[in-house]
Amino acid sequence: MIRSLRWKGAAFTVPFQLGFVFLYLLPIGYAVYQSLYTEQSSGLGLGGSTETFSGLDNYQQGLTDSAFMGSVLRVVLFACVQIPVMLLISLILALLLDAVTARAAGGFRILLLVPYMIPGVVAALVWINLYSPEVGPLTPLGESLGFDWNFFAPSMVWPSIGNLLTWHGIGYNMVIIYAALQAVPRELFEAARLDGASERRIALSIKIPHVRGALVLTGMLSIIQMLQIFNEPALFRNVTPQTVNDSFTPIMIIYNQAFNAGNYHYAAALSVLLALILGVASFLFYRLTSREAD
Amino acid sequence: MVLTEDRTKKPPTRTVRRLGRPDRAARSRGGQRFLLIGLVLASVYSLFPVWWLIVAATKDRTGLYQSNGLWFSGMHLWDNLHQLFTYDDGIFLRWTANSLLYAGVGSLGGTLVALATGYGLARFDFPGRQLVFACVVGSFLIPIALLTLPLYLMFSEIGLVDTPWAMLIPCLINPFSVYLAKVYTESTIPFELLEAARIDGAGELRIFFSIVLRMMTTGGATVFLLAFVNTWNAFFLPLTVLRGEENWTLNLGLYNWSGKRLESGVDLTSLVLTGALMSIIPMAIMMVAMRRYWRTGVTLGALK
Numbered sequence: 179m180i181r182s183l184r185w186k187g188a189a190f191t192v193p194f195q196l197g198f199v200f201l202y203l204l205p206i207g208y209a210v211y212q213s214l215y216t217e218q219s220s221g222l223g224l225g226g227s228t229e230t231f232s233g234l235d236n237y238q239q240g241l242t243d244s245a246f247m248g249s250v251l252r253v254v255l256f257a258c259v260q261i262p263v264m265l266l267i268s269l270i271l272a273l274l275l276d277a278v279t280a281r282a283a284g285g286f287r288i289l290l291l292v293p294y295m296i297p298g299v300v301a302a303l304v305w306i307n308l309y310s311p312e313v314g315p316l317t318p319l320g321e322s323l324g325f326d327w328n329f330f331a332p333s334m335v336w337p338s339i340g341n342l343l344t345w346h347g348i349g350y351n352m353v354i355i356y357a358a359l360q361a362v363p364r365e366l367f368e369a370a371r372l373d374g375a376s377e378r379r380i381a382l383s384i385k386i387p388h389v390r391g392a393l394v395l396t397g398m399l400s401i402i403q404m405l406q407i408f409n410e411p412a413l414f415r416n417v418t419p420q421t422v423n424d425s426f427t428p429i430m431i432i433y434n435q436a437f438n439a440g441n442y443h444y445a446a447a448l449s450v451l452l453a454l455i456l457g458v459a460s461f462l463f464y465r466l467t468s469r470e471a472d
Numbered sequence: 473m474v475l476t477e478d479r480t481k482k483p484p485t486r487t488v489r490r491l492g493r494p495d496r497a498a499r500s501r502g503g504q505r506f507l508l509i510g511l512v513l514a515s516v517y518s519l520f521p522v523w524w525l526i527v528a529a530t531k532d533r534t535g536l537y538q539s540n541g542l543w544f545s546g547m548h549l550w551d552n553l554h555q556l557f558t559y560d561d562g563i564f565l566r567w568t569a570n571s572l573l574y575a576g577v578g579s580l581g582g583t584l585v586a587l588a589t590g591y592g593l594a595r596f597d598f599p600g601r602q603l604v605f606a607c608v609v610g611s612f613l614i615p616i617a618l619l620t621l622p623l624y625l626m627f628s629e630i631g632l633v634d635t636p637w638a639m640l641i642p643c644l645i646n647p648f649s650v651y652l653a654k655v656y657t658e659s660t661i662p663f664e665l666l667e668a669a670r671i672d673g674a675g676e677l678r679i680f681f682s683i684v685l686r687m688m689t690t691g692g693a694t695v696f697l698l699a700f701v702n703t704w705n706a707f708f709l710p711l712t713v714l715r716g717e718e719n720w721t722l723n724l725g726l727y728n729w730s731g732k733r734l735e736s737g738v739d740l741t742s743l744v745l746t747g748a749l750m751s752i753i754p755m756a757i758m759m760v761a762m763r764r765y766w767r768t769g770v771t772l773g774a775l776k
Contacts, residue, residue, distance in 0.1 A: 186676045187596020191604055194589035197645035198607055202614070205622035212622070271514055274507050282508065289515040292522060295759050297705040299723040300748045303730055304521050307528070313741060315524060315542055349518065377503065406615050409707045416731040429708070432617045437712075442625065449618040456615055 213237070213447035229443075236447030245425040246448055250405075250455060253427050257404040260340040265397060267344065268351035269389070273381050275352070276359045287356070291349040298346065302413040305342040310417070330418040339410050351396045358392035359385055394467045401463055405456050408433070428452050522752075529749045533742055552746040564747055566718060567725040571704060572754065573636065574721060578643025579699035585644055586695055590653025591684055595661060605654070611647040616708050624712050638713035639721075643703055649695045656691030657684075693765040697758065704755060722751045
């Protein structure tokens with residue numbers, strides 16, 4: 179390519195590069211910088227406060243902070259249950275769509291995607307009200323079936339949030355898996371049928387292996403999102419602050435450290451730690467799933 | 473029936489060919505019914521909360537608290553809407569306008585930046601290209617808190633906190649949009665076309681604005697739509713950078729209303745539900761109107 183043309187091409191990416199520096203690199207650098215300092219009030223707290231360099235102290239504190247590590251563990255455990263359940267349902271629905279007539283598939287796909295069109299905050303508000311013992315229809319339904327369920331009880335909060343996330347996520351994940359299924363050459367199924375394979379066998383031995391890539395991708399995206407879960411617990415906290423405390427998830431702790439406790443330095447260290455945990459989790463997941471493929 | 477017929481007729485190779493179709497159709501008709509039941513159940517699960525929300529928005533307070541949630545009881549939708557739009561001097565309309573502003577203008581700007589970047593990355597070979605692309609992909613893994621908190625501090629230094637700019641500026645840079653734009657450029661803009669335009673003497677800017685952008689309408693619309701949805705749904709960023717309620721988004725406003733009950737004993741449940749229904753409508757209109765684009769967008773972005 180001609181030299182001048184190269185630079186003209188690079189020029190098209192300049193606005194993005196500038197923005198990336200100011201909105202991504204600089205903030206990250208600033209966060210790392212802040213995480214290395216602590217604020218200390220001088221004297222009796224009357225003379226304001228000074229920032230002093232403290233090395234990795236904030237990180238050490240974060241790694242031994244039982245509230246923070248507990249919240250990470252809580253979210254990871256939750257992810258290990260909710261994501262497989264959601265992906266399994268999405269996969270089954272994609273297989274069902276793939277097996278019915280094209281017309282039926284088109285109609286059901288739209289219906290099943292309706293939850294995805296609803297903003298996450300609104301979805302959470304709707305489900306919180308569905309769960310609510312005062313307004314929601316689920317509590318009377320439970321009573322008529324002989325259950326006395328309380329969706330806001332400490333043992334039920336995660337299943338309640340899990341159901342909300344599953345409801346919100348299956349449509350989107352189903353569409354991605356379905357698109358991968360559509361890309362599988364149809365002749366493969368024909369050939370298998372002629373060889374006497376049952377539909378179930380075709381689904382298990384041909385279709386599912388072909389959508390592995392899509393499953394890995396949706397799984398990865400879900401993990402990244404889950405470790406950063408904030409909206410749903412924050413909205414649940416609105417109605418049931420005694421079960422969803424302010425250190426329920428990692429981002430909630432970071433937010434509180436920054437804006438309620440006013441401890442930006444510690445919050446910065448925790449957000450860097452969370453980024454590292456996210457990176458490690460994604461890497462492990464990727465390695466784990468790509469090794470299985472060999 | 474079909475099975476026995478199948479067995480008795482010979483030679484088998486020919487019957488498989490001729491009878492294969494009705495045989496499979498008959499077998500799958502029973503199966504189809506079974507599959508359809510599964511899909512219907514999943515659809516009921518997907519739709520009943522929305523149905524409940526629609527019903528709830530038509531009820532007054534007593535209806536909401538006392539009648540069966542899944543069926544109508546009186547028609548108070550207009551009263552609720554009136555209350556929603558007049559409560560607190562019509563703050564809900566203000567939030568709607570804000571959400572439209574942030575999502576509309578922010579996504580438009582972000583889409584333009586993304587299309588230019590995607591085009592530059594896909595069709596030019598310049599030093600550092602790999603690095604820029606690595607930044608794009610790498611940033612998918614950065615947690616929002618890591619960006620939002622320092623951004624808040626930086627914005628407050630230069631006085632942008634609690635202004636619309638605090639929402640609009642971050643929307644301009646969207647790595648996922650860039651990634652999509654690159655994928656679309658690769659599949660829609662042939663190198664030969666660019667060569668031909670250059671031989672005809674067109675400048676690079678002119679090529680981009682009058683050829684590339686025009687050919688990228690579909691891709692651009694998808695990028696815009698996904699960015700719009702993202703910004704409309706945003707919660708953590710506005711919660712962090714917007715303080716005064718006159719700049720809030722719909723999401724923030726509804727969040728605040730739903731917390732009022734425990735905070736100050738004011739029960740706004742009815743307003744929250746009507747407001748929630750209203751906030752879905754712009755989104756639903758967008759998605760239905762641009763259905764063609766976002767279908768390809770959702771799947772293309774995911775698979776490439």
